[in-house]
Amino acid sequence: MRISDRLPDHPDFLWADAEPRKSYDVVVIGGGGHGLATAYYLAAHHGITNVAVLEKGWLAGGNMARNTTIIRSNYLWDESAGIYEHSLKLWETLEDELDTQVLFSQRGVLNLAHNLADVREGKRRVNANQLNGLDAQWLSPEEIGKLVPILDVSDRPRHPVVGGTFQPRAGIAKHDYVAWGFARAAHALGVDIVQNCEVTGFQTSGDTVMAVETSRGTIGCGKVALAAAGHTAVLAGHLGVRLPLQSHPLQALVSELLEQVLDTVVMSNAVHVYVSQAHKGELVMGAGVDAHVGYGQRGSFHVIEEQMAAAVELFPIFGRAHVLRTWAGIVDVTPDASPIVGTLPFDNAFVNCGWGTGGFKATPGVGSVYADTVAHGRPHELAAPFALDRFTTGRLIDEHGAAAVAH
Amino acid sequence: MLRIPCPHCGERDETEFHYGGEAGVDYPADPSALADDAWAAYLFLRANPRGWFRERWFHGSGCRLWFALERHTVTDEIRSA
Numbered sequence: 001m002r003i004s005d006r007l008p009d010h011p012d013f014l015w016a017d018a019e020p021r022k023s024y025d026v027v028v029i030g031g032g033g034h035g036l037a038t039a040y041y042l043a044a045h046h047g048i049t050n051v052a053v054l055e056k057g058w059l060a061g062g063n064m065a066r067n068t069t070i071i072r073s074n075y076l077w078d079e080s081a082g083i084y085e086h087s088l089k090l091w092e093t094l095e096d097e098l099d100t101q102v103l104f105s106q107r108g109v110l111n112l113a114h115n116l117a118d119v120r121e122g123k124r125r126v127n128a129n130q131l132n133g134l135d136a137q138w139l140s141p142e143e144i145g146k147l148v149p150i151l152d153v154s155d156r157p158r159h160p161v162v163g164g165t166f167q168p169r170a171g172i173a174k175h176d177y178v179a180w181g182f183a184r185a186a187h188a189l190g191v192d193i194v195q196n197c198e199v200t201g202f203q204t205s206g207d208t209v210m211a212v213e214t215s216r217g218t219i220g221c222g223k224v225a226l227a228a229a230g231h232t233a234v235l236a237g238h239l240g241v242r243l244p245l246q247s248h249p250l251q252a253l254v255s256e257l258l259e260q261v262l263d264t265v266v267m268s269n270a271v272h273v274y275v276s277q278a279h280k281g282e283l284v285m286g287a288g289v290d291a292h293v294g295y296g297q298r299g300s301f302h303v304i305e306e307q308m309a310a311a312v313e314l315f316p317i318f319g320r321a322h323v324l325r326t327w328a329g330i331v332d333v334t335p336d337a338s339p340i341v342g343t344l345p346f347d348n349a350f351v352n353c354g355w356g357t358g359g360f361k362a363t364p365g366v367g368s369v370y371a372d373t374v375a376h377g378r379p380h381e382l383a384a385p386f387a388l389d390r391f392t393t394g395r396l397i398d399e400h401g402a403a404a405v406a407h
Numbered sequence: 408m409l410r411i412p413c414p415h416c417g418e419r420d421e422t423e424f425h426y427g428g429e430a431g432v433d434y435p436a437d438p439s440a441l442a443d444d445a446w447a448a449y450l451f452l453r454a455n456p457r458g459w460f461r462e463r464w465f466h467g468s469g470c471r472l473w474f475a476l477e478r479h480t481v482t483d484e485i486r487s488a
């Protein structure tokens with residue numbers, strides 16, 4: 001079947017653009033993947049339909065439309081395996097759940113090792129993953145060469161491929177369809193999606209958030225759920241709460257449309273590059289964050305230059321591809337490279353943030369877990385380890401090995 | 408690419424520098440006297456403003472000195488601290 005035959009027709013209206021009402025049972029701030037998924041699960045699984053998603057720009061115009069869509073669950077620690085694998089399982093049935101296509105393609109994610117330290121870290125992670133029942137494998141250079149023939153696995157002095165971790169059930173999806181699918185399904189259940197509505201402050205009374213102030217007026221809230229990704233620190237600041245977040249530019253790029261040459265996602269932490277080939281044929285590549293704090297949705301070109309140098313070394317065939325387009329999002333990074341999901345120091349305020357460079361894969365998982373947390377006013381068991389107080393208790397969930405560059 | 412004005416060497420490419428995050432975060436005078444939340448704040452809480460930000464840079468490929476400057480985190484405009 002041709003790819004274009006598998007794409008749904010471009011729809012006219014999937015959801016209505018709502019005028020904000022005076023108040024809602026739950027106000028979700030941020031109309032990215034996480035906010036939309038949370039609203040959907042609130043309505044679909046908890047019967048809470050008097051819900052608004054407030055988005056300052058346009059639906060999914062933030063990181064949701066800018067990410068490179070890598071989905072995997074092979075993180076090191078039990079807590080991470082819990083929430084990311086919960087999400088991966090939901091991806092496997094998401095098209096049925098939402099009754100729409102999301103082009104989830106379980107083509108496998110390969111993480112290359114280039115030196116002894118990479119090998120040790122990778123094998124440790126594979127072992128940890130297997131103890132958690134995940135489909136993690138360690139591959140030799142020969143096996144990698146068979147899996148990805150265009151990858152140079154010869155014995156080179158710079159960045160030799162000496163092995164790699166592989167998760168066959170991992171893959172990619174089409175981010176727009178995911179956002180539209182959640183928006184449509186949430187809207188059908190009665191959720192209001194309000195675009196061009198920026199939250200600028202909060203009205204509180206004691207430990208209760210009474211209302212949110214927006215560019216379109218004051219909106220009362222029974223509960224308020226932050227899902228603003230890179231801007232969460234700014235919002236929390238309006239509530240007088242400091243969060244351990246730094247917002248960084250994170251860039252990605254695509255090539256022109258090419259013949260299909262790559263049916264696996266390949267990442268390399270050590271040389272700071274990863275690549276997949278999208279359904280239409282463009283090579284999708286990314287790297288690590290720009291080092292400085294930034295809200296401008298643009299990064300520096302030298303980061304791209306470095307990642308291209310590494311990519312061409314690993315994949316000589318890419319030497320003649322062209323960079324067609326580059327862009328950046330704003331990602332909210334925590335000190336331990338794990339998210340923060342749970343309650344804020346108010347009776348009725350909740351936070352979901354800190355997914356940094358890797359929260360697309362969590363969209364259905366965190367949507368369901370966060371909705372449950374908001375609905376019941378206490379952390380879902382998969383969210384509990386990711387509470388804000390871990391930075392005080394010291395129970396950090398250090399995923400730098402699994403998440404520093406790899407998304 | 409940012410152009411960073413080193414107070415000692417003049418304006419140079421960002422690639423000559425390392426980033427040091429928020430400026431003016433002092434090591435606590437008596438760490439063991441701090442309560443857990445104050446220690447956690449010292450370790451993990453840094454300003455993350457959308458707007459002007461006073462931050463540290465290290466000129467690794469030049470004078471090898473640390474200095475602070477103010478940068479606007481949306482426009483990347485820089486003014487001296």
Ligand SMILES: Cc1cc2nc3c(=O)[nH]c(=O)nc-3n(C[C@H](O)[C@H](O)[C@H](O)COP(=O)(O)OP(=O)(O)OC[C@H]3O[C@@H](n4cnc5c(N)ncnc54)[C@H](O)[C@@H]3O)c2cc1C
Binds near residue numbers: 032057059067231361
């Ligand atoms: C270049 C790049 C590549 C990435 N690659 C991957 C990847 O391969 N795999 C992966 O798992 N993750 C990846 N990520 C990370 C992933 O995109 C994010 O972790 C995830 O999208 C965050 O959740 P979200 O979709 O809700 O965020 P967003 O889409 O950013 O949603 C937050 C929304 O909140 C809105 N908002 C902010 N402030 C306010 C306000 N005051 N009032 C109202 N609305 C507000 C914003 O406009 C935005 O739409 C990548 C990110 C980037 C930038």
Ligand SMILES: [Zn+2]
Binds near residue numbers: 416417471
């Ligand atoms: Zn200097």
